Amino acid sequence: MKKYLLIGFISSLLYTSCKHDSLYEPIDEPPIVDTECDPNTVYFINDVLPIIQSSCAFSGCHGSGSAQDGVDLSTYAGIMQEVQAFDANDSKLYEVIIENDNDDVMPPNPYSRLTTAQILLIKNWINQGAQNNECSDCNTTAVTFAQTISPIIQNNCQGCHSGTAPQGNLSLTNYTQVKTIADNGKLLGTINHSNGFVPMPYNQPQLSDCKIDQITSWVNAGSPNN
Ligand code: HEC
Structure with missing residues (x-):
């Protein structure tokens, strides 16, 4: 089974390869910081952005310098262009990662499909309102x-x-x-x-x-x- 990700509308059509000279642009607005982190909340900065950065936003794909199909997933604002807050099923970002057709799914071949856990995080984050939020708790003792x-x-x-x-x-x-x-x-x-x-x-x-x-x-x- 092919795997793999990102967000192309016409899908992998224009997609050739992901070079890795990506330019990162910081998130435009500072996130809302939660110091007592809610285990039931999905945090954009902690949970969602890293997945999108490592799987979608690099150069040649959907990074700032190389937005395939005009989709730039390197910032919150860019990501929100593909998201309908509170409605994952109506969000392009969600649609392309759960796509059944291996030719249309993002990230595209040869990159891996997002895992079920990653897809669930993104879904829950959108359905919780797709906020630009961050959790600043750090537990370094109970690490497994x-x-x-x-x-x-x-x-x-x-x-x-x-x-x-x-x-x-x-x-x-x-x-x-x-x-x-x-x-x-x-x-x-x-x-x-x-x-x-x-x-x-x-x-x-x-x-x-x-x-x-x-x-x-x-x-x-x-x-x-x-
Ligand atoms: C955007 C793509 C990308 C991501 C995300 C990424 N890597 Fe890499 N990684 C590369 C590339 C490309 C190379 C080969 C670099 C080279 O040889 O110049 C590499 C090489 C490595 C190497 C071998 C380096 C060496 O000196 O032999 C290690 C170890 C590594 N990565 C660990 C990680 C870890 C740990 C993470 C997550 C924290 C990570 N990478 C995330 C692209 C990535």
């Missing part, structure tokens, strides 16, 4: 691979590091693969933008301090499969 690390990797890295042609010839789709780059130092090196490592996520804003702290705490604990 399943609950913390895997979702971070899935939402920030797998857009490029999955599918039949993963970037850098590196798949990050299971524990063993993530454990390998944790052990050889590349995980912390790339996300911290340390000397001698290609900064990750590639050509995109650095992960939040919270995510970096959580990953660091997990690596320092021996990168357990917990």
Whole structure:
């Protein structure tokens, strides 16, 4: 089965390949920040934007410099052009990620289809009103691979590091693969933008301090499969 994503109306028609020289433009309005995060709320900055950045908004696809079909998913305002707040079923963004036809689904081949969990996050975020919101809680003590690390990797890295042609010839789709780059130092090196490592996520804003702290705490604990 082919996989893969983004938001093209006439779909993958004009789509050829995603080069990775993307330009990121910051979100236009500052988000509403929630310091006591509601577990039932889907947050745009924490949950939705990273998925869209790693799977849709890079250059050659729907980033600011290269909006395929005029769709720029690099900002909240751009994303809202494809969203009907409170109504996922009437939102182009949602329609293209749940598309059954493998030739029309976004992201397009060879990129991976969004996971069921990612699709649900986007759906719930839209149905909750598609706010430009952010949660600023950061828990670095109860970090586990399943609950913390895997979702971070899935939402920030797998857009490029999955599918039949993963970037850098590196798949990050299971524990063993993530454990390998944790052990050889590349995980912390790339996300911290340390000397001698290609900064990750590639050509995109650095992960939040919270995510970096959580990953660091997990690596320092021996990168357990917990
Ligand atoms: C927008 C696409 C994209 C995203 C998102 C992305 N990467 Fe990469 N990644 C690349 C590309 C392209 C390369 C190859 C870079 C090179 O060799 O110059 C790469 C290479 C790597 C490498 C190998 C680097 C080395 O020095 O050998 C690691 C490790 C890596 N990525 C980790 C990550 C992690 C962890 C994330 C998420 C936090 C991530 N990447 C997100 C595109 C991406």
